[in-house]
Amino acid sequence: MKFLNRDDAGQKLLEKLQFLKDxxxxxxxxxxxxxxxxxxxxxxxxxxxxxxxxxxxxxxxxNEELAIGAVDDEGNYIINEFITKIYSLSENYIQAKIRREALEAKRRLKEYRKNKKTLNLKNKIAVLIDDGIATGFTMKAAINSCLKKNAAKIIIASPVIAKQNLDLLAPLVDKVIYVIAPEEMHSISQYYKEFEQTTDEKVEKILNW
Known part of the structure; x- marks a missing residue:
């Protein structure tokens, strides 16, 4: 199965999320x-x-596309220690990458949210949505961020999620919602007919803050 584009994927995922109305x-x-x-x-x-x-x-x-971990805008991170040990990645490299990516996350957050108040998730049901979950690292970091912000419940939803990560992420949240969960997943783009890069400008236009 392939989605036409992200809008089509969102429409199909929407059908699985109707319970949120209640x-x-x-x-x-x-x-x-x-x-x-x-x-x-x-x-x-x-x-x-x-x-x-x-x-x-x-x-x-x-290979920057191969994730060995992820970090949020506050510098909270997760690292695949198994991979770092196998390839003898230095602590200096890892910490430098964490600092750089955390700064970029902070920059983007400021750019996207403008003067909007700090995100408050206390007593709220946080529904985390991505266009696909391959390695699962960025989603895990997002889950951790929601936990630190005291979300009452966390639901993750994605049009496509690798089966192995479905099994790994499910115990961390209240629900996992998806359209397809392939046994083998090499990239998110292989499940889309159109998968053009989303620009910062498009994100800002969607948020319209």
Missing amino acids: EKNVIILGLPRGGVVVAKKIAENLKLPLDIIITRKIGFPQ
Whole structure:
């Protein structure tokens, strides 16, 4: 199965999230950039507030697309210690990447949220939405961020999620909602016919703050 684009993926995911109509204090949280496009479809149709959680992937030295961890805008991070030990990645490299990506997350948060008040998740149901979950690191970092912000419940939702990560993420949250969960997943883009890069400008336009 392939989604036409992120709008189509959001529409199909929306069908799985109708139960949110019966919940109170729900907030939709898109993970920039692509996740915000999907989240917009959900928030608009369910008439729920839309906000963002920003996490940044920590990439492998020779291949930035291969995640070895992730960090949020406050510097909270997770690292795959198994990978770092196998490839003898230095602590200096890891800490430097954490600092750099945390600063970039903070920059984007300031750029996207403008003068909007600090995100408050206390006693709220946080619904984390991305356009796909491959390694799961950025989503795990987003879950940790929601926990630190005292969310009452955490739901993660994505059009496509790797089966192995579905099994790993499910115990960390209250619900995992998805459309497809392939056994093997090499990239998120392989499940989209159109998967153009989402720009900062598009994210800002969607948020319209």
